[in-house]
Amino acid sequence: MPGGMDLKNEVFQSSTCALCGACLDWCPYIANMEDHLVMRFDCNVGEGRCYAVCPRTYADWQAIGDRYLPDTPRNIEIGPYFNVFRVKAAAGIKGQQDGGTVSNLVKTIMEDELAQAVLLTGSEDHVTPEPFLAVDIDDIEKAAGSRFLASPGLRKIIEAQANKVQKLAVVGRPCQIQALRKMDFNRRPDKPPLDLITIGLFCMWSLGWDFNEYLQKNFPGEKILSLGIPQHGFVVKTDKGEHILPLDEVKKFNKAGCGYCLDMTSELADISVGAFEAEKGWNTVIVRSAKGQELLDKAVEKDYLICADYPEEELNRLKGASIGKKNRNLNNIQAAFDKGVKPFIDLNSEMYAQVRKLAEGMVK
Ligand SMILES: Cc1cc2nc3c(=O)[nH]c(=O)nc-3n(C[C@H](O)[C@H](O)[C@H](O)COP(=O)(O)OP(=O)(O)OC[C@H]3O[C@@H](n4cnc5c(N)ncnc54)[C@H](O)[C@@H]3O)c2cc1C
Numbered sequence: 001m002p003g004g005m006d007l008k009n010e011v012f013q014s015s016t017c018a019l020c021g022a023c024l025d026w027c028p029y030i031a032n033m034e035d036h037l038v039m040r041f042d043c044n045v046g047e048g049r050c051y052a053v054c055p056r057t058y059a060d061w062q063a064i065g066d067r068y069l070p071d072t073p074r075n076i077e078i079g080p081y082f083n084v085f086r087v088k089a090a091a092g093i094k095g096q097q098d099g100g101t102v103s104n105l106v107k108t109i110m111e112d113e114l115a116q117a118v119l120l121t122g123s124e125d126h127v128t129p130e131p132f133l134a135v136d137i138d139d140i141e142k143a144a145g146s147r148f149l150a151s152p153g154l155r156k157i158i159e160a161q162a163n164k165v166q167k168l169a170v171v172g173r174p175c176q177i178q179a180l181r182k183m184d185f186n187r188r189p190d191k192p193p194l195d196l197i198t199i200g201l202f203c204m205w206s207l208g209w210d211f212n213e214y215l216q217k218n219f220p221g222e223k224i225l226s227l228g229i230p231q232h233g234f235v236v237k238t239d240k241g242e243h244i245l246p247l248d249e250v251k252k253f254n255k256a257g258c259g260y261c262l263d264m265t266s267e268l269a270d271i272s273v274g275a276f277e278a279e280k281g282w283n284t285v286i287v288r289s290a291k292g293q294e295l296l297d298k299a300v301e302k303d304y305l306i307c308a309d310y311p312e313e314e315l316n317r318l319k320g321a322s323i324g325k326k327n328r329n330l331n332n333i334q335a336a337f338d339k340g341v342k343p344f345i346d347l348n349s350e351m352y353a354q355v356r357k358l359a360e361g362m363v364k
């Protein structure tokens with residue numbers, strides 16, 4: 001397995017980095033400045049942990065999926081899953097993004113001591129992401145709501161290990177769940193397996209940190225209260241009112257690394273949560289493992305969550321959106337490989353041929 005200089009040459013310099021944070025803080029050589037990474041000194045380590053965990057270095061995602069979700073029925077559009085539900089919190093939590101499902105799954109984990117800490121992402125200013133290890137139910141509200149700026153939250157894994165956390169729950173974006181699985185898949189044989197519960201978010205793209213400057217320039221003196229992406233645009237709520245930005249304007253700030261991302265629904269998580277687009281205030285929940293189903297069942301039993309059937313036409317829409325992202329970004333990946341970026345997936349594999357076929361069928 002190659003090392004830090006290979007990570008620098010293959011990932012930092014090609015702008016494919018997803019800013020998951022998995023390579024950060026283990027090694028004094030890699031640092032991040034807001035949303036980009038730098039190698040502070042030349043690294044002579046031939047085999048680097050940083051390289052092994054990165055979701056933008058070569059991985060056989062099919063094999064990784066088979067390892068962590070072995071019994072789950074395969075689906076090429078949204079990844080392996082048992083069930084899809086419409087879910088919302090019975091009593092909402094302040095600042096929740098959609099249905100408050102994630103916050104209530106986290107509350108259930110904490111109450112039932114299913115993990116000793118939960119990796120969450122909060123924010124003082126409601127924009128700049130700040131990952132932290134939550135151990136207390138009061139911490140949940142600090143992280144409610146989405147921070148659309150990319151955040152290197154997995155840098156906190158080392159802190160969890162330093163704090164002797166053996167069972168960890170993680171709320172993360174798809175690239176972060178991928179990195180967690182790869183971290184375990186490529187762990188040294190003398191290291192114990194990671195004991196994780198993973199709650200994956202849906203994610204079409206995240207934003208570079210220059211978006212914060214854009215907000216400050218456009219809404220000077222206003223205090224941002226929340227950001228949201230309902231279907232009609234990008235909504236910025238401030239202490240002075242609500243502003244709606246055209247999505248095309250916001251997408252100019254998309255993080256370059258998101259253009260190489262093939263996962264919209266956190267396909268390797270135990271349970272994945274996104275917005276339910278057909279009705280505000282609800283979530284879409286995809287159950288992918290027995291652990292994920294047990295967690296959802298516990299939250300429903302406690303009356304924290306209300307769980308309903310998922311409409312067939314919405315499932316088709318979700319699958320279409322996911323295939324659309326995969327197909328667009330497969331094109332970007334092919335173009336990057338053609339320009340000399342070191343291949344980080346096997347574009348000739350059957351899985352990607354099926355994506356192409358499904359996407360073609362959608363266009364016809
Ligand atoms: C960058 C980003 C892009 C997204 N894109 C989509 C999309 O295209 N379609 C879609 O349906 N849903 C998307 N989501 C998910 C959506 O915004 C909600 O997080 C999800 O529907 C859960 O809602 P909730 O009410 O249950 O969350 P809440 O109960 O409010 O909990 C939100 C959770 O999100 C975590 N979080 C916040 N910001 C980040 C971050 N930057 N990185 C990692 N974790 C974070 C917090 O730790 C918190 O636990 C995106 C989320 C993010 C962070």
Ligand code: SF4
Pocket residue numbers: 007011012016017018019020021022023024037050053054055056152179
């Ligand atoms: S994708 Fe993650 S692991 Fe890879 S270089 Fe970026 S932050 Fe590090």
Ligand code: SF4
Pocket residue numbers: 018150173174175176203204205206255257258259261262263
């Ligand atoms: S689009 Fe992909 S790479 Fe970008 S933040 Fe979302 S999951 Fe990570």
